[in-house]
Amino acid sequence: MPGRIPDTGDGLPAVRHAGGRHRTDHRRLSCPEVAERRMTPADLQVKLLDVLNAMIAVGNRGNEAQARRYFYPLSLATFDVDEIMEAVHSMTSFRTTMWEKTLQFERQFASYVDCNDAVMVNSGSSADLLLSFLLRNPTNPLLEEGDEVLVPAVTWPTHIWSPLMAGLKVRLVDVDPATFNIDLDDLEAKIGPRTRALFLVHLMGNPCQMDRIGALVAKHKLVLLEDCCEALGAAWNGRQVGTFGLGGAYSFFFSHHICTMEGGMISCSSAEVAENLRIMRAHGWMRNANRPAPPVADPTLDPRYTFVNWGFNLRPTELQAGFGLHQLRKLPGFNERREQIARRIFDVIDRSGHLSRPRAHPLAQPSWFCIPLLVAADAPFTRDDLVRYLENKGVETRPVVTGNIARQPAAKLFPDLATGALPGADAIHDRGLYIGLSPLFTDQVIDRLLDCLQEFLGAY
Numbered sequence: 001m002p003g004r005i006p007d008t009g010d011g012l013p014a015v016r017h018a019g020g021r022h023r024t025d026h027r028r029l030s031c032p033e034v035a036e037r038r039m040t041p042a043d044l045q046v047k048l049l050d051v052l053n054a055m056i057a058v059g060n061r062g063n064e065a066q067a068r069r070y071f072y073p074l075s076l077a078t079f080d081v082d083e084i085m086e087a088v089h090s091m092t093s094f095r096t097t098m099w100e101k102t103l104q105f106e107r108q109f110a111s112y113v114d115c116n117d118a119v120m121v122n123s124g125s126s127a128d129l130l131l132s133f134l135l136r137n138p139t140n141p142l143l144e145e146g147d148e149v150l151v152p153a154v155t156w157p158t159h160i161w162s163p164l165m166a167g168l169k170v171r172l173v174d175v176d177p178a179t180f181n182i183d184l185d186d187l188e189a190k191i192g193p194r195t196r197a198l199f200l201v202h203l204m205g206n207p208c209q210m211d212r213i214g215a216l217v218a219k220h221k222l223v224l225l226e227d228c229c230e231a232l233g234a235a236w237n238g239r240q241v242g243t244f245g246l247g248g249a250y251s252f253f254f255s256h257h258i259c260t261m262e263g264g265m266i267s268c269s270s271a272e273v274a275e276n277l278r279i280m281r282a283h284g285w286m287r288n289a290n291r292p293a294p295p296v297a298d299p300t301l302d303p304r305y306t307f308v309n310w311g312f313n314l315r316p317t318e319l320q321a322g323f324g325l326h327q328l329r330k331l332p333g334f335n336e337r338r339e340q341i342a343r344r345i346f347d348v349i350d351r352s353g354h355l356s357r358p359r360a361h362p363l364a365q366p367s368w369f370c371i372p373l374l375v376a377a378d379a380p381f382t383r384d385d386l387v388r389y390l391e392n393k394g395v396e397t398r399p400v401v402t403g404n405i406a407r408q409p410a411a412k413l414f415p416d417l418a419t420g421a422l423p424g425a426d427a428i429h430d431r432g433l434y435i436g437l438s439p440l441f442t443d444q445v446i447d448r449l450l451d452c453l454q455e456f457l458g459a460y
Helices: 032-037 041-058 064-069 081-092 100-113 124-135 157-165 184-190 210-220 271-281 318-350 383-393 409-413 423-431 443-458
Strands: 117-121 148-152 169-173 195-201 223-227 247-251 264-268 371-375 432-435
Touching: 041 081, 081 318, 100 117, 100 264, 100 318, 117 124, 117 271, 117 318, 124 157, 124 195, 124 223, 124 247, 124 264, 124 271, 148 157, 157 169, 157 195, 169 184, 184 210, 195 210, 210 223, 264 271, 318 371, 318 443, 371 383, 371 423, 383 432, 383 443, 423 432
Parallel strands: 148 169, 148 195, 195 223, 223 247
Antiparallel strands: 117 264, 247 264, 371 432
């Protein structure tokens, strides 16, 4: 079932750390204390756990400068001793490059989102990049150079640069300030004779209206890709986002729903998609492919070094995958806590006449990445007034990703991006902001935040 973390039983080598099935040969260790006292692997793990727990207790889940300035930062580190021990295990077993933990994490992630397969990469931006180049895959191209891809105007920039780098033309679609997602009327109006694909984003964890989008995709025979980097766990009518099209991109950066330090994943609609992505992830190499290498006419080629496609080096590490195995098990609890906090904050926002937040469709099950806010056009204060107040009170703020990407300096490098007025994107650009939503925020911290918001709003 989607959203359920399966028990480990996939036939892969045991990769668990302390208390698991992995055993370290302590005879290979050179530490004098180990030799003299004949410490067992279990002894070593207990000793290390004590040290790590002590270090974590005096550490700071935000950076030091952030802690001095903000009582309510954008995010806090959600990893703990389990993830750190898993990383230590990978390093002390000298298996740090992509190996069995990566494959195990991919399988468990695919089970969680209920997709055919999943391919881990080194970032969410790399996930967008691979999906874009999959459209132009020389061995089976779905699109031709210069074909048009529609992308929302408010998104992370690599979501836009990726199809451009793949030789495709990007056309920006406006967004709806009521949802922060793609404006469905503008989307329908902008589908033209050269439009071949739609690359959605479920912004801030709010699912797009997939019924209407699916009908448009089917009517115009478009390839659908989904950027879910801020939406892990979100669903439309019970179906996880990232499973409606060819593939979905996810990010596991520090502030996201789960953290692998850096890292990302691609949900795949078929085994063929996953196979092509694995080859492209690693230089176009057959090494990690499941299918046998094709026969080659040149007898001088070493079959171990067969390259069948173009590609990059976007591979993750075992340390990242090890983090992911533990974080994925914690994800349901993280998201439940995020929802609890969001409800409390949204209740204050919804009672304000001057602030709003994205509305979710009745069929949508959001997985909020943060707390997005929009200052009303007729409010007696500006977005900048609110930002200054919150920052002075110790609440960290951010703009809504790029704002309207067409207004960023880099957009001038690509004149074709300019597609006329984008009033919804402009509204979010001029009047939008967001604050953090960490599952580790205590009720006392949320109380203090709500007091700040109510104090500001009460002045108007």
